[in-house]
Amino acid sequence: MDKESFMQWLSSEIPETLFPQIAAQIIFRCENCGECCRGEGYALVDSADIKEIARALQISPSLARARFTEPDPGKNPGYRILKSIGLDRNCCLLDEQARRCKVYSHRPRVCRTFPMINDPAKSEEIISFYSDCRGTAKFVQILQEKKNDPLVKEKIESLTTDAERLQDLRIMLFIWLRSMMGEIEEVEQICSITGVSLPQDESRFQMDCLAYFLITMTTDGLDEYEYEG
């Protein structure tokens, strides 16, 4: 496969809406406020996620599996769900007193890609702006502050006039997501086919993501967003 056929595959197989979602997730900074860990949430985990949880808690994966997970009612192959506990049915890995995740730096991938990357089949919105998510409030603030920033405008201009740069950025967004999912072999393959690699300069990548998000998504109506946490 060469770069051109990879791009054809990307356009035909990956929904267009996923790219602004990935860009948003890269800009987004979770504040570990624990709000999204409350109430029955059905966080799906596979064996790689369970291994990470076990590593964080220094127990065996089989113990972590038995202690913290149960069968997935949706029967997704290869997945279980994190147990919900207590009257409030909060995630069993939430530290109730500290209101934080107990395995935050090893949290499952579904928690790492929340809240910007969502399944279009399960949500009517491309991006979900949760009013009780502190990170989303910050994200909205960044969009409002930066959308008229001359540097961001310059980036928007260069991405909209340079088709190859835009194409490479889309590849980078896809690579970022796959590497977040732990698909290291696939990432290496894509890098070698396309000649595009994971970004080295994080702040530059963030700025590109912001510009990409503003090119692909409207900020109309965001002034009405209110954080209610």
Ligand code: SF4
């Ligand atoms: S694993 Fe951590 S981040 Fe994920 S839902 Fe449970 S408490 Fe929240």
Ligand code: SF4
């Ligand atoms: S509600 Fe938002 S900021 Fe809080 S833990 Fe969840 S994703 Fe992070």
